[in-house]
Amino acid sequence: MNASPSSAREASQRQFGANAANYATSEVHAKGASLGRIVELVAPQPHWRALDIATAAGHTAFALAPHVASVTATDVTSEMLDVAAAGAVERGIENVTFEYADAHDLPFDAATFDLVVCRIAPHHFEDPATFVAEAARVLAPGGTFGVVDNLAPEDPATATWCDDFERRRDLSHLRCLPISEWLAHIEAAGLVDAAVETMGKLMKFVPWAENMSVPDEVRAQLLADLAGANEQVVAWLRPDLGDEPSFVLTEGLFTACKP
Numbered sequence: 001m002n003a004s005p006s007s008a009r010e011a012s013q014r015q016f017g018a019n020a021a022n023y024a025t026s027e028v029h030a031k032g033a034s035l036g037r038i039v040e041l042v043a044p045q046p047h048w049r050a051l052d053i054a055t056a057a058g059h060t061a062f063a064l065a066p067h068v069a070s071v072t073a074t075d076v077t078s079e080m081l082d083v084a085a086a087g088a089v090e091r092g093i094e095n096v097t098f099e100y101a102d103a104h105d106l107p108f109d110a111a112t113f114d115l116v117v118c119r120i121a122p123h124h125f126e127d128p129a130t131f132v133a134e135a136a137r138v139l140a141p142g143g144t145f146g147v148v149d150n151l152a153p154e155d156p157a158t159a160t161w162c163d164d165f166e167r168r169r170d171l172s173h174l175r176c177l178p179i180s181e182w183l184a185h186i187e188a189a190g191l192v193d194a195a196v197e198t199m200g201k202l203m204k205f206v207p208w209a210e211n212m213s214v215p216d217e218v219r220a221q222l223l224a225d226l227a228g229a230n231e232q233v234v235a236w237l238r239p240d241l242g243d244e245p246s247f248v249l250t251e252g253l254f255t256a257c258k259p
């Protein structure tokens, strides 16, 4: 197990620590279509012990909680864990516990969980392969892995443009992966029966920028860059630069099993 280099983890802690409250109400996190769909895809069972990695404000943990025996919700940002714990109290949810854990070095024994999920977070992780290997390690034989993340296009130049665009909003963004790389990590971790679905997610530019408290001059530059983007970027992000600017991110929903 490799610990995440502290610089990447600290960037997330700074960025999410300062904006923790925004994630409790963020529409794409609290109500995004991938939330209900990943719960359906992993088919949770009442006796299961579940782990939610990078829970942020706890939305995925809360969606799973009614369907399983327990959820351990983890993150590296203490402000996020506080917001999530308060959210559980508000909702009267009693089977979710909150704990600090780095996705690269999970503080759990092998075969502890029946289900491991992680939603819209691995693009912050320094080493996604280690994260998937760690998820596989803590899964019991027969356990289920589910991950949702914003995808990169397979074309590296377009992927780099999109990562740079996102990183200027969120300094802790590292890299989105294309489907081929996710499937390779899942296979390398020894997980089987991998399946993938994709979903478009409309990102309204103003709330997207506000969630991370982006300064006005950076917002203006991001909009200008979107307006000047090349054909490949436009085909991937489908920007609408009308009165309410927006673009589309594509989420990948992956499931696999531990043999």
Ligand SMILES: C[S@@+](CC[C@H](N)C(=O)[O-])C[C@H]1O[C@@H](n2cnc3c(N)ncnc32)[C@H](O)[C@@H]1O
Pocket: 004, 009, 012, 013, 016, 029, 030, 053, 054, 055, 056, 057, 058, 059, 060, 074, 075, 076, 077, 080, 101, 102, 103, 104, 118, 119, 120, 121, 124, 125, 126
């Ligand atoms: C966009 S939020 C996740 C959203 C959440 N899973 C949901 O479904 O609403 C990203 C989270 O990843 C966490 N994070 C970043 N790097 C991490 C790491 N190495 N290990 C665990 N969590 C990490 C951040 O602190 C942040 O709370």
